[in-house]
Amino acid sequence: MENRPLEYDYTVAKMFMVSTIVLGIVGMLIGVILAFQLAYPDVNLMLGEKFAEYTNFSRLRPLHTDAVIFGFTFNGIFATWYYVGQRVLKVSMAESRFLMFLGKFHFWAYMLIIVAVVVSLLAGVTTSKEYSEFEWPIDIAVVVVWVSWGVSIFGLIGIRREKSLYISVWYYIATFLGIAMLYLFNSMEIPTFLGQSAAGESGIGDWYHSVSMYAGTNDALVQWWYGHNAVAFGFTVPIVAMIYYFLPKESGQAIYSYKLSLLSFWGLMFVYLWAGGHHLLYSTVPDWMQTMGSIFSVILILPSWGSAINMLLTMKGEWQQVASSPLIKFMILGSTFYMFSTLEGPIQAIKSVNAIAHFTDWIIGHVHDGTLGWVGFMIMAALYHMAPRVFKREIYSKSLMVMQFWIQTLGVVLYFTSMWVAGITQGMMWRAHDEFGNLAYSFIDTVTVLHPYYAIRGVGGLLYLVGFLMFAYNIYKTMSSRRVEESELQSASPMGA
Amino acid sequence: MFHWLEKHPFFFAVAVFVTIAFAGAIEIIPNFAQASRPTIGTAPYSTLELAGRHVYIKNSCNACHSQLVRPFKSETDRYGHYSLSGEYAYDRPFLWGSKRTGPDLMRVGNYRTTDWHENHMKDPAGVVPGSIMPSYRWLFKNDTDIDTAFAEQLTVAKFFSVPYNKPVPMKDGSSIVVKMGSSIEDAKAIALAEAKLIVADMKDQDVKDAVAKNKIPEIVALIAYLNSLK
Numbered sequence: 001m002e003n004r005p006l007e008y009d010y011t012v013a014k015m016f017m018v019s020t021i022v023l024g025i026v027g028m029l030i031g032v033i034l035a036f037q038l039a040y041p042d043v044n045l046m047l048g049e050k051f052a053e054y055t056n057f058s059r060l061r062p063l064h065t066d067a068v069i070f071g072f073t074f075n076g077i078f079a080t081w082y083y084v085g086q087r088v089l090k091v092s093m094a095e096s097r098f099l100m101f102l103g104k105f106h107f108w109a110y111m112l113i114i115v116a117v118v119v120s121l122l123a124g125v126t127t128s129k130e131y132s133e134f135e136w137p138i139d140i141a142v143v144v145v146w147v148s149w150g151v152s153i154f155g156l157i158g159i160r161r162e163k164s165l166y167i168s169v170w171y172y173i174a175t176f177l178g179i180a181m182l183y184l185f186n187s188m189e190i191p192t193f194l195g196q197s198a199a200g201e202s203g204i205g206d207w208y209h210s211v212s213m214y215a216g217t218n219d220a221l222v223q224w225w226y227g228h229n230a231v232a233f234g235f236t237v238p239i240v241a242m243i244y245y246f247l248p249k250e251s252g253q254a255i256y257s258y259k260l261s262l263l264s265f266w267g268l269m270f271v272y273l274w275a276g277g278h279h280l281l282y283s284t285v286p287d288w289m290q291t292m293g294s295i296f297s298v299i300l301i302l303p304s305w306g307s308a309i310n311m312l313l314t315m316k317g318e319w320q321q322v323a324s325s326p327l328i329k330f331m332i333l334g335s336t337f338y339m340f341s342t343l344e345g346p347i348q349a350i351k352s353v354n355a356i357a358h359f360t361d362w363i364i365g366h367v368h369d370g371t372l373g374w375v376g377f378m379i380m381a382a383l384y385h386m387a388p389r390v391f392k393r394e395i396y397s398k399s400l401m402v403m404q405f406w407i408q409t410l411g412v413v414l415y416f417t418s419m420w421v422a423g424i425t426q427g428m429m430w431r432a433h434d435e436f437g438n439l440a441y442s443f444i445d446t447v448t449v450l451h452p453y454y455a456i457r458g459v460g461g462l463l464y465l466v467g468f469l470m471f472a473y474n475i476y477k478t479m480s481s482r483r484v485e486e487s488e489l490q491s492a493s494p495m496g497a
Numbered sequence: 498m499f500h501w502l503e504k505h506p507f508f509f510a511v512a513v514f515v516t517i518a519f520a521g522a523i524e525i526i527p528n529f530a531q532a533s534r535p536t537i538g539t540a541p542y543s544t545l546e547l548a549g550r551h552v553y554i555k556n557s558c559n560a561c562h563s564q565l566v567r568p569f570k571s572e573t574d575r576y577g578h579y580s581l582s583g584e585y586a587y588d589r590p591f592l593w594g595s596k597r598t599g600p601d602l603m604r605v606g607n608y609r610t611t612d613w614h615e616n617h618m619k620d621p622a623g624v625v626p627g628s629i630m631p632s633y634r635w636l637f638k639n640d641t642d643i644d645t646a647f648a649e650q651l652t653v654a655k656f657f658s659v660p661y662n663k664p665v666p667m668k669d670g671s672s673i674v675v676k677m678g679s680s681i682e683d684a685k686a687i688a689l690a691e692a693k694l695i696v697a698d699m700k701d702q703d704v705k706d707a708v709a710k711n712k713i714p715e716i717v718a719l720i721a722y723l724n725s726l727k
Binding site: 056173279 | 499500503506509510513514516517518520521524525529532533554555556557558560561563565567568569570572574575580581582583584585586587589590591592593594595597598599600622625626627628629630631632633634644645647648649650651652653654655656657678679680681683684
């Protein structure tokens with residue numbers, strides 16, 4: 001009895017897998033629309049003058065960032081947690097009716113929040129703080145959902161059979177704690193219905209409107225402490241959690257070094273939070289804070305590369321798998337983009353480089369080589385690995401995967417190269433002086449020059465979206481049209497053959 | 498120690514939390530009070546300006562326009578004096594932005610006029626050939642939400658002691674008083690008086706007619722806000 005493999009319950013993981021894919025399509029589609037709006041402003045009127053307010057770049061932009069962060073990425077994080085968590089803790093969700101209920105509650109409540117976010121952002125109800133645009137009623141709902149995920153994590157840990165927490169679980173715990181702290185402090189706000197006029201009127205104006213607890217420079221500091229570290233605990237920490245599980249599983253190789261994983265985990269926890277100040281270089285926050293942000297950003301290369309190198313060395317002696325398995329391709333290129341992006345970030349955080357890079361498209365390029373190359377590839381790889389096991393069916397098409405990989409890689413490369421050129425061009429033009437010391441270019445000169453790069457970027461984004469649709473189709477066909485296997489595919493990877 | 502932590506999830510979580518929390522505490526707390534003080538000459542937003550700021554936020558203008566002049570010659574030549582911390586003391590939220598798809602607006606009130614904004618919001622490329630900014634024609638039709646702006650004034654006056662109806666020192670030694678209404682009706686009357694000064698410089702007949710009927714289209718509030726950025 002004891003030796004029988006556990007039957008894990010993937011009900012909640014499946015739900016989050018579907019939402020990851022749907023919201024990925026939505027978020028990336030909006031992204032492509034935005035890219036073409038910058039290249040061809042007429043796209044702002046794609047549904048006509050009547051709907052211009054809702055199809056306009058500035059209304060859609062927060063919707064894009066939130067759809068890919070809180071829609072695609074976080075649903076991917078939840079999907080993988082409800083899969084990986086059970087397996088590394090050696091306990092099934094089905095063993096606890098409470099945890100099962102909580103998992104389903106987590107999913108449906110999160111979907112309701114997403115609907116509320118879409119409606120409110122389209123209507124222009126926003127606090128304007130990046131990736132934290134939600135007004136207080138949604139913030140409260142987010143806290144409820146987040147706590148439910150926390151209870152779910154620690155509940156599963158509480159009934160675990162495997163006493164030692166695997167590396168991935170460290171990272172999931174850190175994700176939970178980090179986002180909880182950041183979100184709570186950054187979203188501190190006072191609802192304006194609390195204001196009372198001298199005439200005794202109260203509850204004036206929109207009930208959902210609020211005003212930030214912090215003003216000006218302090219608000220900026222708290223926001224970028226949040227904004228930078230939301231990237232840390234959304235785009236780095238949980239994605240590292242995924243690769244620590246899925247790469248060894250898929251390749252059949254053990255993690256190269258436990259000590260290196262320790263060093264990079266605690267190093268990342270210690271260093272990351274200091275680096276937020278690099279978003280505020282040459283601003284009005286105190287100089288010592290800017291310098292700290294700069295220095296710690298450079299130090300951050302160490303723990304980031306620690307994880308990435310650990311992944312690459314895990315493949316030692318097994319590099320032929322990169323050629324034979326499309327899934328390994330995704331994960332190895334993902335790790336490589338992670339190294340690339342975590343080197344580029346610190347370079348941009350050096351003050352003299354930042355003077356050129358800040359406010360330009362180079363930053364947009366940096367974000368996207370990280371998100372498309374690392375986060376996107378890793379989440380898709382995780383879902384590809386999970387699909388045969390949770391649906392008990394072989395992946396529909398391996399050749400489609402390979403094609404998708406190359407199309408998306410081309411898309412990412414077009415994206416970041418065009419944005420590098422655009423960003424550095426614009427940064428240099430802004431500061432250019434003529435021989436008399438006057439500004440050499442008017443602002444509009446520095447905009448029109450970017451047109452070709454914006455067009456190339458749009459094509460790059462479109463290719464990535466096409467690849468994502470191929471991914472969605474592949475998973476859909478896997479779910480619906482393949483023969484159901486007798487039991488879970490235990491050992492041999494479906495990609496290995 | 499690490500092995501032990503990995504077998505004790507509670508203490509593991511505490512260790513992670515302490516490791517990530519103290520950096521924020523050290524960075525944010527020391528200069529908090531100092532960074533909250535306004536510079537001389539910085540006044541709170543009037544009712545209409547605050548309503549205009551809400552229009553600015555509603556349309557995410559901050560997605561493409563920064564409000565932060567960095568201390569470089571190229572920036573001070575283009576936009577004016579570099580930003581000072583105290584100038585933002587009444588900005589809740591801050592609107593520095595993170596991307597300059599369009600130019601900085603920190604001091605746009607110094608070099609653009611009401612009618613420039615009016616024409617530009619209707620047809621940006623008509624005013625600045627080659628502009629990729631979309632037009633914002635709906636601002637000429639939507640009504641401004643004065644109630645919410647008034648509620649925000651009351652809230653910040655109550656919770657953050659923002660000096661409404663009190664003398665605020667100016668650079669030349671004089672002082673001004675920014676009025677906050679005593680009731681909703683009063684607040685609307687104050688906003689309307691401000692709006693009438695703005696529309697006097699505008700050409701759009703529909704907007705003029707609306708203000709004559711005691712309505713304030715969003716464009717009027719937005720221009721009031723943009724003109725206040727100096």
